[in-house]
Amino acid sequence: MTQLRLREIALASACVCAAASIALPPFATAANKAKDKAAGAYVTGDFHNHSTCSDGTLSMKKLIDKSVNFWGLDWFVQADHGGASARNCTLAEDPFTPVTPALKLTNNTDGPFPPNTFPPGGQPAATGKGPNLSWQSTLANGVSGIKGDGTANPKAMWRWQEIKEYQYAVTESESRRLSKPIWMGIETNAPGHEHVSMTILDGQLPWPSTGSGNANLLAQFEYCFDRSDTDTSRGAENNWDCSFTGSPTKNTLVDATSKKIGKAGNLSGTNTTTDPDLGHTKSIEAIKWMNQVAPNGSYYVPAHLERAGVYDPTTSRGFNIEHLRNFHNAAPQIAFGFESMPGHQASQNRGEYGGTGFTRTIAGGTFGGTGYYAAKVGGVWDALLGEGRNWWFFASSDYHNRGIFGNDQLESTQDFHPGEYQRTHVMVRKGSGNLSAQGIIDGLRSGNSFATSGQIIDRLAFVVCAVNPALPLKANRTLLETAVTNAVKANTDVRIDGCATMGEKLVARPGSSLIVAIALRDPEGQNYSPYSFANPSLKQINITQPLNQPVLDHVDLISGNVSGFVSPTNLAAYAGEAGKVLTGTAGDPAATYKPDDPATLNNSARKIKTFNASSWTASAGGIRTMSFVIKNVQQSQYFRLRGTNLPPSTPNETDADGNPLLDWAVIPVDSTKPGTIPCTDAACPAHLRTLNGVKYSSFDVAAWSDLWFYANPVFVQVNGSVTVAGLIK
């Protein structure tokens, strides 16, 4: 991209943002008075997953049942890709009998995988029913019931129609049946980029709401802004017009026929050689449209954003930091984070990062299951936090299938079910009321959340507090450690004036001292791993730990300075690439990478403390409590956490500082290359990568071996230092 074009886009974003009336969002603001905060609880959910209405393998009903009923998620957003689909995901498998997942669910331990019939009679049934049947063959009025201008045979139904007329009804029904907030979202194919998890809640009425709702706005979004939706019918009788009052200049890009940004030869309105950066422009417009029609009920969270490599203005690929800044500038209330812990964690190339499918993945792959943007201390995430942006970290399953295994089996060579391996834990303040979808979205927006893999922890209380100078320091610490411990026991957060938690900022005077207080729960007993043999990663360093009984090894406290908002006009500080593949294939040991551009870095970010068994206090029920004092603060800053089951210097897993190493190296693409971590236990499953008779940790075993959690930051704004604004000014 030329510097001039990038500058145009950045300036355009800035100008429109300045002109728009932006209400201060309820985040990255000074922690509210404790008495004004309603009591809340951390609840778990997933907002990115797939049914047969896109490229998944389950009906909506079975996907929801597994996620919410079996794996016990508290909330769920069913979010297929945008575009079109020929399959009718609203038909349940027949017989639909919830099947308890287990190992080796086949009538033959040698295969075939997936089993031909399980349970007997098949899922789905061989004839007449099931989510793999087409809309065309199952609608009462056949093909004439499929709207829009699709021409395939069988005719695919545009996602907007699927959502509006069929899928929403399933989520509303299931939500009421299961008494949990379940609603519709989309993994939108973002113009100019890869994928984004989004929703518009407005109109939907999941439990505990009553009455009959709709997902009309969500459907309109899909028509208007998904690059895989090339329908020009304006949504048939919906007669949609995607132009809107908030963007008079961009409305000139709206096609006269389709009434959405696009044109002949580029109906998607995405990046092409003829229309460089058009797609990114359209994605910005999508965010602004959401902000206009549903500012409170929407989110726009880039998914697996490192996977497709750095941004290319002539095609739809990745996200550079300037694009995340542009998204955030457009509507910080809506674009407030990323899924840098992707799904597909059991895939041969973990997260589906790197390899033959994605040869340009940023930095080669995932690091402890997390993408480079968040895994690198001082990288993109820290660069955004270093501006004082409310930019949060999330995880999701991105469930499609289990690879060579069936959906009811517990082995996987591809994905984990929603809730089985990764969870986003979010604070929902509901007082004495019911859990609500709006409360969950407010919680996601607030940043009071953390993400986990493999249930390495299941509760967390994390605060930064000012020291009360009239008390001995030990008394301060004891008080706050007790408060966080009590909060973890109650699965809630700390509400004390003079303290801020995740997503909040503490306003402190210069020269004051702070205490970081943390309590978490490393659950006792077993996690959801189906394997009980010794963790092969830990076996390398003579630690015997059953794969289904992980133990938290340490917690890192990471801090960085907040140096203020970066202006879009300062291109060198605003835009740049990180982890760009220069030669070779992403993840291959021979690949080379470009040094990260300065705009993608926050060099002040560093690990300031590691807590482990020698420095935390262990108490009953797996609770670990710890605190850290920072004296004489002068600079606005933030604090965030990560933790893992793997000690520093675990070969092939972590470096001497405890940073996760590239996962890709564990599972090399080229079968002529050696394996990395042997799995020598007799119980190591047959599906692991095997070379010369030796099994190597791979697929789901590699994922269960290497567990992490990431907590969102607590900001500290020191009076007289940089304001933690969270907004462009």
Added chain:
Amino acid sequence: MTSAFKFFAVVGFCAITGLGLNACSSSDGVTQGDIDAFKASYSSSLAGLSTQAVLTGSALQDLFDAKFLDSGFSRADIVAALNGEASAIQSAGGYSSVPQVTLANASVTDCVGTTQGDLICTLSGTLSNQDADVTSVQFTTQLRMADGKLRLYGDQLTAFN
């Protein structure tokens, strides 16, 4: 993290509780009146810590002994912090930026004379924050009797992490 009071060579021992003198006489240097005065002053100061009058007032600042040292904080550090907090409250329209507590069940015990000529006692009590959820903890710290008054002495340690 554990903290330990700095070791003192014992010269004399006098056990005093909040309930009254016990096997001591006024010649040992700490009276019930001294104890009551300290407890009342410290409790009221903590309760009023969100006000400028208390933060900058001599009553609270004089509760810190000249030899106060606690996890690296000296008396000068404390006074500066109290004055700084007062300014911050003024700027914030009265909104305190530090966690507030109340003190209950305070007792002064185990007064011990040191070779340095100091008389060091142990203050114990219950601190509570009730902003929303109630958090209560037991705490102890050291006091020094000097110039006819009990004052906060701290743990006499420099380390804080």
